[in-house]
Amino acid sequence: MRRIGAAVAVLVLAGGTLGTAAGTAGAAPAERSRAAAAACPTGWGSGAKGGAPLGADHLEDIRTGRHACFDRIVFDVPGGGDRIGYHVQYVDRFHASPSGEYIPVAGGAILDIRVGAWSYDLEAGAPTYPGEAGEPLPGVNVGGYTTFRDTRFGSTFEGETQVGLGVRARLPFRVLQLDDRVVVDVAHSWTS
Numbered sequence: 001m002r003r004i005g006a007a008v009a010v011l012v013l014a015g016g017t018l019g020t021a022a023g024t025a026g027a028a029p030a031e032r033s034r035a036a037a038a039a040c041p042t043g044w045g046s047g048a049k050g051g052a053p054l055g056a057d058h059l060e061d062i063r064t065g066r067h068a069c070f071d072r073i074v075f076d077v078p079g080g081g082d083r084i085g086y087h088v089q090y091v092d093r094f095h096a097s098p099s100g101e102y103i104p105v106a107g108g109a110i111l112d113i114r115v116g117a118w119s120y121d122l123e124a125g126a127p128t129y130p131g132e133a134g135e136p137l138p139g140v141n142v143g144g145y146t147t148f149r150d151t152r153f154g155s156t157f158e159g160e161t162q163v164g165l166g167v168r169a170r171l172p173f174r175v176l177q178l179d180d181r182v183v184v185d186v187a188h189s190w191t192s
Helices: 002-038
Strands: 061-066 070-077 087-091 109-115 148-157 160-167 173-178 181-187
Touching: 061 148, 070 109, 070 148, 070 160, 087 173, 109 181, 160 181
Parallel strands: none
Antiparallel strands: 061 070, 070 181, 087 109, 109 160, 148 160, 173 181
């Protein structure tokens, strides 16, 4: 009888241990997926970034979006393909090209973004994107964004459109050159 009682006790303890282990093992993938979802890309850096300096077609729209790890600004250049040039860098003060006119941009840091596309159609004599020097980007509202603070149109000159992007601080960013658009993502933090 004692052996049967001892055997039952061992089975009960073993079953409880297995149940606890199974519960922990079942929770582990969910915890790992939450951790993976919360982890954000790093390693972008904050140094100047540039792509092929080729002019493209006309800039037609600038839009922004919020993501879990970064804020995004997109420059739409239909017909530009993957040859749209760009140059993006942090600057101490934002100056319109080529006039050199100082344009105040709110935020703890300023990205000077230049995209190889006209915002004005010279043949038609009309803007393809209605930006005005020194003014916020039309139709773009960055209120409530984690990183973005302000946008200002700089200029369009010799096949290049310039925008000042005010951000919370000098944070890492990346630039993606995709079909018909250039995308700039600015991380919410250095350690996300």
